[in-house]
Amino acid sequence: MNGILLAAAYLGAVAPPRARLGLPERPDGRGRMGVIGGGAVLALAGVWALAGWSGPLLDALEVAPETFRLAAGIVMAVAAMVVLARPRPAEEPEAKGALAALWPVAYPRLLRAEVVALALTTGAKEGAAATVAAAGAAFAITVALGALRRTPFSDRVLEGIGRLAAVLLVLAAVFLMIDGIRDV
Amino acid sequence: MKRRLAVHAAFWAAGLLVVRVALVPAEACPPVTAARVEQAIVEAADWLAGGMDAEGQYVYGYDLGADEVSTGYNAARHAGVTMSLVQVYAATGEERFLAAADRGLGYMADRLEQGDGWAAWGRSAADRPTGANALYLAAMALRREATGDPVHDEVMRRVGAFLVGQIEPGGAVSASFDLLAGAPVPGVHGAFATGEAAWALVLLGRVLPGEGWTEAALPVIDYVATARDREEGYISRLPDHWAAYALGDLPPEHLDETRLGLAARLAGYFGMRLRFEAGRTGEGVNLALRWYPGPPAGVGTAGEGIGALHALTATQPSLAGLRANVEERMACTAGIMVERQVTAAQAAALPRPDLAAGAWFYRGYTQMDGQQHVVSALLAALPIVEAREGRG
Secondary structure (H helix, E strand, C coil), X not given: CCHHHHHHHHHHHHCHHHHHCCCCECCCCCECHHHHHHHHHHHHHHHHHHHHCXXXXXXXXXXXXXXXXXXXXXXXXXXHHHHXXXXXXXXXXXXXXXXXXXXXXXXXXXXXXXXXXXXXHHHHHCCHXXXXXXXXXXXXXXXXXXXXXXXXXXXXXXXXXXXXXXXXXXXXXXXXXXXXXXXX | CHHHHHHHHHHHHHHHHHHHHHHCCCCCCCCCCHHHHHHHHHHHHHHXXXXXXXXXXXXXXXXXCCCEECCCCCHHHHHHHHHHHHHHHHHHCCHHHHHHHHHHHHHHHCCEEECCCCEEECCCCCEEEHHHHHHHHHHHHHHHHHHCCHHHHHHHHHHHHHHHHHECCCCCECCEEECCCCEECCCCCCCCHHHHHHHHHHHHXXXXXXXXXXXXXXXXXXXXXXXXXXXXXXXXXXXXXXXXXHHHHCCHHHCCHHHHHHHHHHHHHHHHHHHHHHCCCCCHHHHHHHCCCCCHHHHHHHHHHHXXXXXXXXXXXXXXXXXXXXXXXXXXXXXXXXXXXXXXXHHHCCCCHHHHCCCCCECCEXXXXXXHHHHHHHHHHHHXXXXXXXXX
């Protein structure tokens, strides 16, 4: 997977526009930037840990990285179907104060199952540095979207772009599945 | 908040369980020593050689549950088993396997049809199958390499000429020759005859260089690489272990991008098949989702296919990245198949210990090609297992 494909895969998995619809907000409809930024850093640390430990973890589970790639593709494809069916994320309660960076920003908005699966497979094959860079770019877009003031119109746009991200996720999932099948 | 946490925890627990059970079960690779691999090879080869009748025909199959020996037979499998016995002789130096292979060769020589410059064997009076003749030629060529004995050289040339005559203009290979019509059967292409013919001609080119046999195989290999699956109606690429042998034995000067691309694809298919096999336990939910541990011939062909390509990963830079995984799959398959083989001690408690010891069964039935393909796979894996032992 080259750099562009890797970045596209993380854009599809993180789906910044859809994630934006579930971020903590101020009363004026804009995101709480400090909390969102903190959550993105926490999520990135999670991706780094998953990618860095993917090799030993898969070893411990007695799963070849190539086999896990196929499984990750299937998890991502299922997740993409869910996003296409439900473009708005489920309502989540917010932890108080700065803890909102952990819940719901880092989890469940950013470190979703498809992101975890992707981090494990790209960490094992493409390496932790490339994985963190690609995930970091997707998280940064999510943080930037936090500055957007929510209106009914902006929500419709975010939902539409979120669906496009899901299509991107499907393509990334198919790529991973084929790669998992063709790899030795 | 606590309720949402519980919902998420339940989602992850259920999701991880499904992923683990259905998608990524543990891929068990039992540890194995080189001595055990070698013992498994010899015991399986003894099963093949020990079951020969006076005419040189092997035991075809044995149903353990019914305690019945199969009455069927198959020309390509006869030739393949003979070829495998020659491989065992070449690796072990055990004369009894050469003697058995020679009797197997004699069985085929007794059924040779001589044509104008060609010869081909078969069990039917109506036709001559390409695959069986390709493996007959492969057995003779490997014997020539292992012994230096030129006794079959002239027959090899004539069978080689038969195979060349079966090649169609685009590189496809007719699977059969109609003796009554005196011509290849048009439009009939076997799943494996094409790769078998290519490999046999490559081997013939190696033992009788300068006669154009290798060059005759090249259009067939290119056809397999670029057109065979589409032309012959296969939905997916055919995991052709015989084509892998042909590529593995092809002289380096003939290895271009197209052929190396085929080698990489084949390694991928075999690798996936063997990874899937390592995840099979044949028990409980795993049985329901992944079915029984695979037929020995299926596992063996994947093992020998990836083994045939192993050497290329050492010599071809474009395949070097596959080497570690290829070796991992070969060693893993060796461990799996040694563990699945019926030992002499286990066989002693069965109705026909002679037809059980050294064999691999699939749901209570064993067949000659099961032993053949696994033996060839273990022979390919043996140097890998030895090297790993050497490294500690």
